[in-house]
Amino acid sequence: MLSKKQLFTRGMLDISPHMLSVIPFGIICGAIGVELGFNPYLVYAMSFIIFGGASQIVFLQLLSGGGSSLIAVASVGIINSRHLLYGAVLSEYLEKLSFIKKLLISYIVVDQGFAESNKFFKKNRGEEYLHYHLIGTGCTLWVCWQFATLSGIILGSFVPEELGLKFAIPLTFIAIVVQDLKKLDHVIVMITCGLSSLLFFDAPFKSYIIISPVIALFVAALLLRLKK
């Protein structure tokens, strides 16, 4: 049985390689906000209040293009609706926590943290303080995201744009799913999701980000039925 501290540290260690993509992306995100002419305090407030990488950039871009704030807010909600799926997966492991703890831990659930903690949870179901792993990944991501966006806001885009560091984001997620390429059913689900995301890329409110997972999960359900 691992202690709370050990689990927390393990979470920090498991998530730290992803900082290679999260930190440059945070810097870019902060710098874009200032470049688009927004109040630096508000640009930072997004990192604290919304705390969701891609959705923050979309929010800024929609508003700078003169879009209605209602549409910008709705788009953020739709882009982040994928967290509902993460929550559904995590709920199984967080069931024993008190309601207040569930409310607190929810704030730090993000893509990479969910992915790494979920991998850990699957292998270590018996641990009593499992959620400390999620706190470890989530807090690490939170702290790095705050510092990265802040430094982007203060120092501007000191990461040269020619490096194309935004490309590190798809790479980080490739690193997360690449081992599942061994399983044919997962490959089919991934390809379904990927192709749907390209097909529906122009759907309103960036809804491709939730439409394609829903389609892919339907395919997963069909595959499960075939397996039987």
Place this chain on the structure above:
Amino acid sequence: MTLTSIIFAGILTYLTRMTMIALISRDMLGDKIKAVLEYVPSAVFPAIIFPGIFINDYGTFIEINDPKIYGALVAIVVGYFSKNIIATISAGLISYWLLIFVIFN
């Protein structure tokens, strides 16, 4: 951009995170749904990966010889065999930089 709009966006985002964790109990999800949920990472992350590779900053499709395609392929091969996140990301980035700064230049 106003603080109000950020707060609304923040509340919506928080609700997406909190709803399933705090308001749903395990008994409400049947075994079939739980089996399907096993696929969540494979069903969600390609929606971030594919557009990140195949669609450029202006929202249009890239060309078939775009360096990102090769960078992603290298990352997949390195990731598959190394099982190492840093190696995967670095391999993808370095091969991408080699293509844009050395070979295609």
